[in-house]
Amino acid sequence: MSMSESPKRQRLLGLFALGWLLLNGPLLTLWDRPILLWGMPLMPLALFVGWAGLIALAAWVAEAPGDS
Template sequence: MKASTTGSRLIGLTLLALLLFLPPILLLFDRPGHSGLSILPFYIFIAWLGIIALAAWILERDHEN
């Protein structure tokens, strides 16, 4: 894979991360769940885990080629 393709994908991933962690998006998940606890920490954990997994996948694909 070309370096420019990897760079473009990482820039896209950065923009996705910025979008996922914007305050208006975070406020959508700052409400009580079924147990009365806020689901915001779970959303942040899952979003962060997804960003890390996508970054690892993009970077590992670059090393395979």
């Protein structure tokens, strides 16, 4: 990465990498257990919570004041 890239762009690229890892097939098998939380299987619950977390973080980074 070049030094001229804005911090916001670097954070969004890092968030993309985090999302890539979070939604990666081999890592998703960690959540594939026969466990129910609030009546929902663990894997779909982990997927939706992780996805919502990524969206919230992306919105927070995109709307943060500072470099654009």
